[in-house]
Amino acid sequence: MTAQTLLRRATGLSVSRTVAERAVGQRMEQTGFTDSAAYLQALTPAEMTQLIELVVVPESWLFRDPQAFYATVELVQERWARGRATRILSIPCAGGEEPYSMAMALRDGGVPKQAFSIDAYDLSPGCIERAQAGIYGRNAFRAQDVAFRERYFTHVADDAYRIIDALREQVTFRQGNLLQFDTATYSRHYDVIFCRNLLIYFDKPTTRAAIANLSALLADDGMLLAGYAEVPSFCQNGFAPLQFRQAFALKKDTAPPAAAIQLAPLSPLPALRGVPPAPRRVAAPVAPAAVRTRPVSVPSSPPAPAAPADLLAEARLLADRGQLREAGEKCHAHLARVPEAAEAYFMLGIINELAGKMDLADDYWRRCIYLQPDHYEALCHLALLAGRNGNHTAAVTLKARAARIYQRRQATN
Numbered sequence: 001m002t003a004q005t006l007l008r009r010a011t012g013l014s015v016s017r018t019v020a021e022r023a024v025g026q027r028m029e030q031t032g033f034t035d036s037a038a039y040l041q042a043l044t045p046a047e048m049t050q051l052i053e054l055v056v057v058p059e060s061w062l063f064r065d066p067q068a069f070y071a072t073v074e075l076v077q078e079r080w081a082r083g084r085a086t087r088i089l090s091i092p093c094a095g096g097e098e099p100y101s102m103a104m105a106l107r108d109g110g111v112p113k114q115a116f117s118i119d120a121y122d123l124s125p126g127c128i129e130r131a132q133a134g135i136y137g138r139n140a141f142r143a144q145d146v147a148f149r150e151r152y153f154t155h156v157a158d159d160a161y162r163i164i165d166a167l168r169e170q171v172t173f174r175q176g177n178l179l180q181f182d183t184a185t186y187s188r189h190y191d192v193i194f195c196r197n198l199l200i201y202f203d204k205p206t207t208r209a210a211i212a213n214l215s216a217l218l219a220d221d222g223m224l225l226a227g228y229a230e231v232p233s234f235c236q237n238g239f240a241p242l243q244f245r246q247a248f249a250l251k252k253d254t255a256p257p258a259a260a261i262q263l264a265p266l267s268p269l270p271a272l273r274g275v276p277p278a279p280r281r282v283a284a285p286v287a288p289a290a291v292r293t294r295p296v297s298v299p300s301s302p303p304a305p306a307a308p309a310d311l312l313a314e315a316r317l318l319a320d321r322g323q324l325r326e327a328g329e330k331c332h333a334h335l336a337r338v339p340e341a342a343e344a345y346f347m348l349g350i351i352n353e354l355a356g357k358m359d360l361a362d363d364y365w366r367r368c369i370y371l372q373p374d375h376y377e378a379l380c381h382l383a384l385l386a387g388r389n390g391n392h393t394a395a396v397t398l399k400a401r402a403a404r405i406y407q408r409r410q411a412t413n
């Protein structure tokens with residue numbers, strides 16, 4: 001077996017041949033082997049671990065994408081008000097930056113420690129060792145506002161800060177592989193799961209296997225926090241977006257079957273005709289009360305600039321005329337100014353559908369409904385596409401969601 005195959009099987013990561021061979025070369029130098037076949041032949045589990053250390057990407061920092069922590073504080077507070085503690089899982093946790101950020105945000109939110117527990121896993125034993133030590137340099141403090149360093153770290157050396165023991169004790173670290181997790185013992189055990197910036201390194205079958213494990217670990221009413229680029233994969237595998245701005249939060253999709261619900265008729269490309277609808281915006285961020293009252297605790301995102309509505313109108317006209325490339329450019333220009341413009345993603349879906357690029361269309365419509373979960377047209381297009389692809393369960397679920405939105409709109413008109 002090649003080094004690449006061995007590493008892919010052990011980690012699930014889409015390791016390239018170059019990276020695998022470079023890692024083997026490095027370990028051969030350190031262990032005195034001169035022949036790669038002999039090295040691979042003699043590979044022990046301990047040596048495999050050393051090899052894996054060379055291919056993982058343990059990139060992380062404190063309060064990375066902080067809205068995920070705000071959303072979780074809010075959920076933990078709500079549950080605790082009803083007398084329920086919250087079990088949180090961070091996988092992968094890299095060097096502990098993510099679970100410690102969670103612990104800090106909860107403390108900032110005034111949440112008592114008996115209201116939650118945090119388990120954190122990473123494939124890399126080196127990462128777990130660093131996490132347990134809890135010592136961080138400049139790179140970990142990349143957030144806009146690092147006032148939390150004063151509150152929760154002690155300065156131990158030139159560029160080294162150690163997290164205080166009271167927080168360190170709130171996280172249980174273990175080495176573990178998401179793909180081999182004991183999902184039977186921990187079935188529906190966690191109320192909140194952070195799985196951010198891992199699936200981007202997996203191929204499609206591995207992504208599906210990882211999401212199946214996460215789904216087994218997550219309580220049915222639980223919340224999953226993903227990395228931005230990973231949201232579409234979750235939506236394609238049994239999850240639906242939750243409306244926390246920029247938290248990239250998802251829940252298990254348990255929409256009821258739509259047998260009895262009729263989908264409102266969908267005219268061909270409705271959004272490309274006539275005057276464009278005003279761009280719809282996602283709801284304002286719902287910052288947890290306790291975080292709101294302590295503005296120094298964690299950085300918040302700057303407000304989006306005003307929407308250049310004419311760019312989208314121009315995009316529609318160009319798409320109507322068949323100038324798809326130019327139309328796409330206008331949408332991207334719009335997104336550069338208003339990154340959360342669901343309507344621009346919807347348009348990009350339409351443009352790619354017209355160009356026959358159905359995978360891309362699917363991806364853009366999913367981004368659209370992530371940003372605006374009640375985008376009726378995007379849901380309809382996704383439902384039709386899922387049906388065309390033979391994914392009837394997804395089609396039914398999407399139609400049901402669209403139908404509910406249609407009914408709601410009829411009721412409010």
Ligand SMILES: C[S@@+](CC[C@H](N)C(=O)[O-])C[C@H]1O[C@@H](n2cnc3c(N)ncnc32)[C@H](O)[C@@H]1O
Binds near residue numbers: 094
């Ligand atoms: C980019 S870091 C993400 C850390 C953190 N979640 C974040 O978003 O900042 C990716 C981590 O995934 C870990 N990893 C890779 N494959 C894994 C697997 N199969 N199971 C668990 N962890 C894995 C790596 O060791 C690395 O620390």
